[in-house]
Amino acid sequence: MFEAEQHAINQRLSAFCAEKGLPNPDLNWTWIPFNGHWGICTSFFQLAAREAREGKAAGPVPSRAAELAQMAAEAVGLPDGFERVEAVKGYLNLYFSTANYASRLIDSVLDEKQEFGRGKAKGERVMIEFSQPNTHKAFHVGHLRSAILGDALCRLLDFAGYDVVRANYPGDIGLHVIKWLWNYMNFHAGERPETNITEWMGKIYAEANRRLEENPELEAEVRALYSRWDQRDPEVVALWTETRQWSLDGFDEMYRQLDIRFDRYYFNSMAEQPGKEVVAELIEKGLATDDRPNNGTVFVDLDARLGLKEKYRVLVVLRSDGTALYATEDLALAKLKFSDYPDLARSYYVVDVRQSLHFQQVFKTLELAGYPWAKHCQHVPYELVNLPGNVVMASREGTVVLLEHLIAEAVSRALEVVEQKNPDLTAEQKLAVARAVGIGAIKYPMLARENAKIVTFDWKTALDFDGQAAPYIQYAYVRGGSILRKAGGEIPAAFTPTHTLQREEVALVDAISRFPSEVQRAAGDLRPLAMATQAYDLARAFNDFYTGCPVLSAEPEVRAFRLRLVAAARQAIGNALALLGITAPEAM
């Protein structure tokens, strides 16, 4: 936003260096790290170190850097738009002329509204595949991370300027589905789920596993059913089609509550046959070894082919009995995506970290098979959601927290708080607030964490609405709205303030001004964490402002400026929340 000013300063500094016979400096401007001071800074250590290395040492590096910074400060003078320039310990700090810059910033926020921070269209299409739930199973908190993370990535990349295709890839076939069908046919024929569909589906599945563990001889029946499926026995296919839809309906309900949507569904079952064709192609190209005559598998020995040892290892692409595995299907899926969208610049897979090797193998195999788009495929790994004590959530062990239960509990807990805080709202409004707060509280901890770090789920912190959490950010948004409402809803016209801004005002303006570049950084690094932190920083700056700077009771000019600042801050917070997929409520 201040590129023009920065450019002018860069030119002056280049001229200064040329005059002094110094190499052209590599100015790496960053924000001044001191709270309540708004401006940009750079350092001269690298320049001083370079001098020293070239034998032109003029004293120790730190003192030389300080000297250079001092000289640079004098050379720069006081450029337009800045109110102070200083050289401190080798750093050159330029403080914005706050009143001037602040009003420019606020003007553009209020002008762009929900588009504030949006990057220029990059003209690149990317696909993000996420969520990948298994039908005929429960949907638990462990499955939530891919859904929430993937959704946030879609929102971020879209806002950063990419054309995003949101893809889902449900696991709708496999041994787990057959077990489920077997249990249903034998013990639950004719039943259908009423409410809490996925929970009910999960119960049938868990029961199937229990029965098979207690009576292992029944496995034969399951195997028989699997071959009926393989023969596409109409009765089995019909039942599969119907029951699969139950799960998908359940997922839809869950996605609706979480405000997550998809543009494109790929199904495991769709990739089964095409996968076998890819394998045939690999064999034909001499890439895959067909060891089925010796009762073996079809596999690709990646390491042998690449002359490596214990890196890519061996990828089995077809079972010895000729049936498909996950890898078989993934080969076809990748191909399918690029035939649906030939212009994909990137195909992301938001899948947990345990499958890192698997994806490396699949992508490398496709690359060796000569598909040029293979190197545009990228696994976005994330760590699991565990229970306290590092207990893994596993539907078979029963150590799961069901998503239905978590949502219901979070919303009802939030409802209790709203009843108490804001009893005047209508029942409908209270429920809307409780939903926003409850869901937000669930999403935030999944996003405000490095992708590669394990999330430990426990009820106490999941339902804690205080401190560094979504409700804190939502609350700042609500407080802003409340001020604007009491002021009559009209935002004063643009003007440049003449009063000296308070520390809290400067800090808030500073936080807002960083939003656009944070969007790019978070999207570029595929890290919603950066945006979650940004949202929190904005809310904290706003809350500080709120307690330190009265708005409605201030002098007319101050009041007008602050009303504009509140509106801009609220907009920025709202935009940040939107990128996290968290609803910004009107009241709380």
Next chain:
RNA sequence: GCCCCAGUAGCUCAAUCGGACAGAGCAGGUGCCUUCUAAGCACAAGGCUGAUGAUUCGAGUUCAUCCUGGGGCACCA
């Protein structure tokens, strides 16, 4: 055995691709609601960033070697 990831306050996490005094929240301590919603704010306390070396003007961040924990390594997904 090989490979990947994590290790920061009692607990949960940050730290703007190597920069200024390592920052928040929770828990516990002390204050602040006649003033825009206290789901908030302020103050105090809490640290040898797993260990030892190396590179650098400068290291939580890079490199080496270890330690601890988690995960992955041919017919599960």
